[in-house]
Amino acid sequence: TKIETPEQFEQTKKTILENKIDALVVIGGDDSNTNAGLLAEYFKKEGTSVSVIGVPKTIDGDLKNEMIETSFGFDTATKIYAELVGNICRDVNSARKYWHFVRLMGRSASHITLEVGFKTQSNIILIGEEVLAKNMTLSQVVDSIVGVVVKRSEAKKNFGVVLVPEGLIEFVPEMKVLIAALNDVLAENEPTLRSMANLDEKKNFVYAKLTPQLAALMRSLPYGISSQLMLDRDPHGNVQVSQIETEKLLIDMVKARLSELKKEGKFQGKFSAITHFFGYEGRCGAPSNFDANYCYALGYNAAVLALNGLTGYLSSVRKLIKKPEQWECGGVPLTMMMNIERRKGKEKPVIQKALVNLSGAPFKVLVKNRDNWAMTESYLFPGPIQYFGPSVITDMTTKTLQYEQEKKK
Template sequence: MTISPLQKARYQYEPKLPGMLRSGVDKIAVKEGEPTQSVADQETIKSLFPNTYGKNEITFVEGESTASPDKQVVGVILSGGQAPGGHNVICGLYDALKAASPENVLIGFKNGPSGLIDDDFVVFDDEFIDKYRNTGGFDIIGSGRTKLETEEQFKVAADVAKKHGMNAIVIIGGDDSNTNAAVLAEYMAAHDTGVQVIGAPKTIDGDLKNDDIEASFGFDTATKTYAELIGNIERDANSAKKYWHFIKVMGRSASHVALEAALQTQPNICLISEEVAAKKMSLSEIADYIADSVEKRAANGDNFGVAIIPEGVVEFVPEFSALIAEINELLAGAKADEFNALPTWKEKYEFIKNGLTKESFEVFDILPENIQQQLFLERDPHGNVQVSLIESEKLFSALVANKLKERKEKGTYKGKFSPLHHFFGYEGRCAFPSNFDADYCYSLGYNAALLIQNGFTGYLSKISNLSKPAAEWVAGGMPITKMMNIERRHGEDKPVIRKALVELDGKPFQFFADNRDNWAVETAYLYPGAIQYYGPEEVCDLTTKTLKLEQE
């Protein structure tokens, strides 16, 4: 197999571990912390997780090991969307198991949770693992979005584990995947299967975090990748001086990615979905906000700029959310067939006009026709609008163009507005992990093995103090139930991990808010450049701006 020089060099990179994990697995002890409770709905969560709720947080320290000397047979699953560093979680898990005993076994289940149910697996060895060290992607075993949530699935999982003599399963995933891990852990404990379940916090969206889980893995690499691209565009914009670039970035429910990219590049505009919701901003108000920047910059002779748009921002606009809800209702059941049978967009438009309330139709009617049509593209499995398919970067540039046209007619705006559009998403999900993510993920995997060897279940692998050098990181575990609350999902109350949204009173957003008025008018761009893997630590091992500000 032909590999690139960087790929070859990354195979040989040795990830840094927290200091207490460097003593050797036989010299690591457990320090018990305080009992925990869920973030909300404590009595309900406790009743649903009687065997795994309320457990203590734990920290690993140097000392006499209490780990089991028994042979460990562990299964591992990659679940959900890709995130840089996933391979290193598996490598760290493998190395820790083999350091404890060469007899220990790591089994990788292919293509996500369905691999466990179908018993589709590979047994890892050194040759297999060494091909994936410090590399991006999830191609080592593949991933999938099958949910483990039914009694039937749990029974099959228990049977597969018994067949292989497995004593533990590690689920590497986001909030939904680790919710499934918590439920699976409870099932395994309730049925006395002897199978432990450990989670690892993955998602580039950055919404799987709290005071204990300081960052989800992949966020560092993905945002640095996007920031490099945005910085390149900013430099091009400042060179050509004739285009406004509207850039949509991944982040369906939270705006952590957009905010971090803005902190790294200082664009003229960055929308934050959580602020849009808090201020109940309308589409027109958002368009005016962007148009103000365009107009002020044009007055300075700068007919160019950069605006960052979070992927899910339209869902946070109250009037747009109401429109989506009405469209979902309008096309429920047989009405969808009636609508789809109409031969022309003109006839479909009249159908929509007659089916919406006056208020929602007014919102619908200001949308560009291509965006109107995107609202009626293929529905999700529940029959709802797939909001992620809406090209919000084109929506806002079109609304801004209309605002500027009105201003030009009034004589208040005399500039030129030429928009270009971009969407950065998949570009960041499988990048070579940054040194931070390579180290963090390897530590998460190594730490997961220690949680298993010390008999814990229903825990999330936890590495903290992340803004410091890796030698000062702290390893331990946190019960997954601590992050859970009850939410309404598909008409039922479900225990789920609460998504962490951007905190408008948090330091990262406050820094952004304190500076954005200047960035909106001035050309204050930063050009972070490509991720660096070799060189000075202050360049190669940088954490995100978000993490640095949060821990100042």
């Protein structure tokens, strides 16, 4: 729940005081810790001596900076996803007749897709941030996939694995503009839209509110996708991308393009596709040894910060590629990570999401290897999370963290 009205702040203070709570520890991602920062400021302003401390938790991996190297949950989730994708890679290398399109959780950043790509070396690894940086249209994204499909078919390889970040559709510039406009229209006309009897009526109302160009773009989308874009937003005003079947949209567009190429005599292969969405499976599993140790350290550190009367800080544990006894603990001001973003049609202070850094070491590793992975079967099969055995196996961190920290050793 987003805490933003005067009544919500007042009720929070009342609940805290009535229950004689000395400290509030908020565990969550950028939105939850934005709440923590705003509550800390409010309590201070009201003269309430309650410490508010945040703890970074998001499997998406999008709450990170120099002081927050990763959030707990990311390691466990990516290991679970990598096991599943690795199983698909093993099957595809045996059956050799299907293209598997795997959509992976990650609403606003492609960290999970990148990490699972490293762990499995799938043929195509789409990174939303790259799509945005290159100002690619949806058609250009499809063409990039088609290019690999055609090349592999020429080598008699009518199979492969494509990793799709859950939030890809929000990174396509034209779609990003459309979604932003939709967010505003839906927020500003919520009572009117709720009174309408069916989806088609709502769509026609929205089309009239959009610019002609955006209305035309939305009309051009498959009916199911345009309908999914109309779904209710989450409490923070975000599109519920887990309900937008981007992998099916890509498959339909790839099929259409391949059909055109076949008529032109430029594609002689076959294309049969299977879809998967790995989302909640990854955040309900037993934690990895790394996450268990990291959570303990974060929680202990949060308690120390609160007991020392600090407020408005995020628990920070650094140097995570080293052994736990060598980790460094501290706190980082929540306000240091905030910027202004448009939410539900209004400008609001929020913690900035950490996207995949296209100049960073992990992405450079992908760029160096992806052409080879596209044309070969260099698949890796990580298997399940390991809890017993050599620490180099049981306590290993993510590939992303290893690549980021190698230069800091």
